[in-house]
Structures are given as C-alpha cells and as structure tokens.
Amino acid sequence: MTLKMTNFDALKGQLVVSAQAYPGEPMRDPRTMAQIAAAAVTGGAAAIRVQGIADIQFARAAVEVPVIGLWKDGHDGVFITPTLRHALSCASAGADIVAIDGTRRPRPDGLTLAETIEGIHANSNSLVMADCGSLDDAVAAAEAGADLIGTTLAGYSGERPKTDGPDLELIAEIAAANLGKPLIAEGRIHSPAQARAAMDAGAFAVVVGTAITHPSTITGWFKAALDA
Numbered sequence: 282m283t284l285k286m287t288n289f290d291a292l293k294g295q296l297v298v299s300a301q302a303y304p305g306e307p308m309r310d311p312r313t314m315a316q317i318a319a320a321a322v323t324g325g326a327a328a329i330r331v332q333g334i335a336d337i338q339f340a341r342a343a344v345e346v347p348v349i350g351l352w353k354d355g356h357d358g359v360f361i362t363p364t365l366r367h368a369l370s371c372a373s374a375g376a377d378i379v380a381i382d383g384t385r386r387p388r389p390d391g392l393t394l395a396e397t398i399e400g401i402h403a404n405s406n407s408l409v410m411a412d413c414g415s416l417d418d419a420v421a422a423a424e425a426g427a428d429l430i431g432t433t434l435a436g437y438s439g440e441r442p443k444t445d446g447p448d449l450e451l452i453a454e455i456a457a458a459n460l461g462k463p464l465i466a467e468g469r470i471h472s473p474a475q476a477r478a479a480m481d482a483g484a485f486a487v488v489v490g491t492a493i494t495h496p497s498t499i500t501g502w503f504k505a506a507l508d509a
C-alpha cells in the first residue's frame with residue numbers, strides 16, 4: 282500500500298511521462314516500461330503513468346516519484362480502469378493515483394462514477410484521476426469526487442474531435458470552469474511547444490506519452506516525413 286499523497290505541489294507546472302506498450306509490441310514488458318519510466322524521471326518527469334498491474338508494481342519499485350496507474354481492459358467504450366475491481370487492483374499494486382474512465386458513459390460493473398470513486402477512497406490510499414473526454418465529463422467527475430481531472434479521452438469518446446495535437450480548446454474550457462481540481466492535460470501532446478501551450482491554456486500539469494516513450498510511432502513520424 283502506498284502512502285497517501287497529501288497535496289499536488291510536486292506536480293504543479295510539471296511534466297508527467299506515460300510509458301505504455303500495447304499488446305503484441307516488442308517493448309511490452311513490465312521491466313522495460315519500468316526502465317523507460319526511470320529514464321523519464323532522470324530527464325525531469327515529476328510523475329509517471331503506467332498501464333497494467335505488473336507495470337505498476339515494477340514502476341513503483343523503480344522510481345520515487347508518484348505513480349499514476351491504470352488498467353486497460355479492451356479498447357472500445359469504457360476500457361481505462363473500467364470497474365472498481367480494476368481500480369482497487371491498481372491501488373494494491375502501488376499506484377499513488379489511479380486513473381479511471383471519467384466519462385459519463387455506463388460502466389461495466391453498473392456502478393456510477395461517484396460510487397466508483399467512493400469505493401477507491403474507502404478501500405485504498407490512492408487518489409483518483411478521472412480521464413475525461415469533454416467539459417461535461419469534467420464537471421461531472423469533479424462533482425463525483427475525482428481528485429484530478431484529465432483530458433485523456435478527448436477525441437476518443439465521441440464528444441470532441443480528435444485534434445492533431447492536444448485539444449487546447451477543451452483544456453481552456455475546463456480551466457475556465459474553475460472546478461477546483463488540478464487539470465491534467467493529456468492526449469496528443471507531441472512536442473515541447475505543445476506541452477507549453479497546454480500549460481498556457483490552463484493545465485496544472487501535462488502528461489506526455491507517445492512522443493517520449495513510443496519509439497515505433499516516433500519512428501513512423503520520421504519515416505513519413507522522408508517518404509512524403
């Protein structure tokens with residue numbers, strides 16, 4: 282069990298790095314992800330985000346910064362830590378913060394978002410990051426008791442267009458709504474300039490995944506430029 286984070290000062294204005302490899306990929310190994318996470322911390326990441334129970338365990342042992350943990354189950358609909366059971370497993374594995382689907386869609390276990398968050402708070406020391414896809418999600422997640430609000434699902438839940446880079450408009454809208462919860466900009470932040478822009482739009486911290494930790498995609502970007 283982790284010690285409960287008592288405030289978010291360590292994350293304010295900071296970079297969080299997400300290290301994830303997808304099923305069937307060469308780097309899909311918890312040890313590899315933990316090494317990538319540790320390398321990101323060496324470079325200045327203030328927290329890391331990892332997927333899967335073993336990845337959370339290995340990352341927890343490899344770094345001293347907060348670990349945001351999630352469990353992806355499936356790839357359609359509600360798949361990011363979809364149920365309370367998934368969330369409590371992430372907490373037990375060592376996630377300081379459990380990232381869960383924070384949309385208004387029905388959840389597979391029939392619990393509401395508020396009931397899910399209550400269940401996590403009541404049964405673990407972990408805080409909850411609600412991965413949202415719209416302003417309405419963010420408002421509902423804040424009301425439901427989420428500790429942090431993420432824009433992770435913007436462009437993936439059907440409510441927002443999938444922008445080329447980060448959804449800066451949504452980040453600004455949620456920031457302007459003053460929900461009283463740290464706003465974590467996440468999703469398609471592909472350059473340092475975009476990370477800066479997300480922060481300038483009102484984010485409390487930014488999460489960068491693919492552009493730092495997914496070499497196959499990054500290689501593809503370079504290859505496409507040469508092929509064009």
Ligand SMILES: CC(=O)N[C@H](C=O)[C@@H](O)[C@H](O)[C@H](O)COP(=O)(O)O
Pocket residue numbers: 299301351433434437467468469470488489490491492
């Ligand atoms: C939508 C979804 O499943 N997002 C996932 C959430 O954990 C990850 O696949 C992303 O890599 C992560 O959100 C970081 O975003 P980006 O890789 O674009 O920097």
